[in-house]
Every structure is written in C-alpha cells, then in structure tokens.
Amino acid sequence: xxxxxxxxxxxxxxxxxxxxxxxxxxxxxxxxxxxxxxxxxxxxxxxxxxxxxxxxxxxxxxxxxxxxxxxxxxxxxxxxxxxxxxxxxxxxxxxxxxxxxxxxxxxxxxxxxxxxxxxxxxxxxxxxxxxxxxxxxxxxxxxxxxxxxxxxxxxxxxxxxxxxxxxxxxxxxx
Numbered sequence: 001x002x003x004x005x006x007x008x009x010x011x012x013x014x015x016x017x018x019x020x021x022x023x024x025x026x027x028x029x030x031x032x033x034x035x036x037x038x039x040x041x042x043x044x045x046x047x048x049x050x051x052x053x054x055x056x057x058x059x060x061x062x063x064x065x066x067x068x069x070x071x072x073x074x075x076x077x078x079x080x081x082x083x084x085x086x087x088x089x090x091x092x093x094x095x096x097x098x099x100x101x102x103x104x105x106x107x108x109x110x111x112x113x114x115x116x117x118x119x120x121x122x123x124x125x126x127x128x129x130x131x132x133x134x135x136x137x138x139x140x141x142x143x144x145x146x147x148x149x150x151x152x153x154x155x156x157x158x159x160x161x162x163x164x165x166x167x168x169x170x171x172x173x174x
Contacts, residue, residue, distance in 0.1 A: 002115045005127040008104070010137075010170070013130065016108070017137035030156040032139050034092045035085050038074070038099060046106060048072040053081045064094045067101045074098045089160035093135055100134035101127065140167035 021027045024041070042049050051074040058077065059066070065076045076084075076095060083091030104110045110130070115121060123129045140157045145168060148156065153164035 002121055003127050004113050004115050004121050004125050005104075005130055006111050007122070007124050008110060008130050009124055010133055013134045014137045014142055016103075017134060017141065018143070020103075020138060021141060030141065030144050031158050032096070034096050034099075034139070034158075038095055042099065042102070046072065046102070049102070051076060053078050064091075065098045067098050067105075069102070069105050072106075074102065087158055089154060089158055089163060092158055093139060093160065093163050096135040096139055097131050100131040100138070104130055104134060136163060136167045136170070140164065140171075142167075142171045146171055 018027065021032070024037075026032060038051055042051075049072045054075050054077060056077055056079055058075070063077075064080045065074060067074050074095075076098070080091045080094050084095045104127070110127070139159055140153060140163065145153050145157070148168070150161060150164045150168060153159065153168060154161055157164065159167075
C-alpha cells in the first residue's frame with residue numbers, strides 16, 4: 001500500500017522554503033539551524049507539537065524517524081537525534097525531512113490518500129519526494145548554492161555529500 005498526495009511542484013516547494021527562511025530571518029544565510037527549529041520554533045508555532053527521542057530498537061534498522069500527524073509528534077531514533085545535534089549532515093537532513101512532512105501536512109494542508117498499489121504515484125504526488133524536496137530546498141537554498149562547490153555546500157549548509165550533490169544537480173538543471 002502506497003500513499004499519494006495532492007500534487008506539489010518543485011517550484012512551489014522552493015517558494016515555501018524561501019518564505020519559511022524569510023519568516024525566520026534566515027534568507028541571507030546558508031546554514032539552517034535544524035535542531036533549534038525542531039526544539040524551540042516548531043513547538044511555539046504549532047500548538048500541541050512535540051518530538052520524542054526513541055531508542056534505536058524502536059524502529060527497524062532502515063527507519064530513522066517518523067511522524068504521527070494525529071498525535072502531532074515526530075519520533076527520532078536516539079542516534080539520529082544525537083548525530084543531528086552534533087551537526088552530522090545526513091542526520092540533520094533526516095530531522096528536516098520529518099519537519100517537512102509536518103509542514104506540508106499540517107501547515108499547508110496537503111491531503112493524502114492511499115493507492116493500495118493500484119495507482120502509479122507520480123513523483124510530485126509522492127509524499128516522500130515532497131518532504132525530501134522541501135527539506136533539500138530549506139537546507140540548501142537554491143538562490144545561495146548555485147556558485148558553490150559540493151564541498152562548500154556540505155560545509156556551509158551542513159549537509160551530507162549526497163545531499164549537496166543532489167541539490168546542486170537539481171539547482172543547475174533549473
């Protein structure tokens with residue numbers, strides 16, 4: 001069973017990321033403070049929002065975090081939380097990915113449905129793609145990274161090599 005979301009374009013996600021950064025006064029900076037945003041900003045703007053750090057055994061090995069919209073909670077595996085708090089790019093992106101799900105579903109009201117495997121899901125209707133794209137746009141702002149190298153994006157945005165390469169490729173494609 002798969003989920004399908006209302007269509008959201010990359011341009012819409014880029015605009016949303018820019019707007020969020022502007023609201024936070026971060027439009028002129030590269031590094032997005034993921035953990036302070038999770039710990040302080042999210043609870044202050046979303047009534048009832050909270051996050052929970054869970055033991056590694058809570059999730060199967062391949063899952064690092066999850067969102068429960070009904071309970072307004074993001075659960076983060078303990079090692080991922082610690083990695084993000086210590087600036088590890090992959091873990092910072094994992095946390096931002098879950099925040100992106102929350103923003104899209106709660107703030108923006110993107111509706112989800114189930115396909116039960118019968119309907120092919122287009123990329124722009126895939127909630128995982130939408131969250132990944134929004135997280136990438138927030139952490140690697142397109143208007144700031146176009147002239148940077150992969151290493152500069154990694155260092156200045158605090159992301160993994162894979163995230164830096166992907167966001168530069170997307171940005172340079174147009």
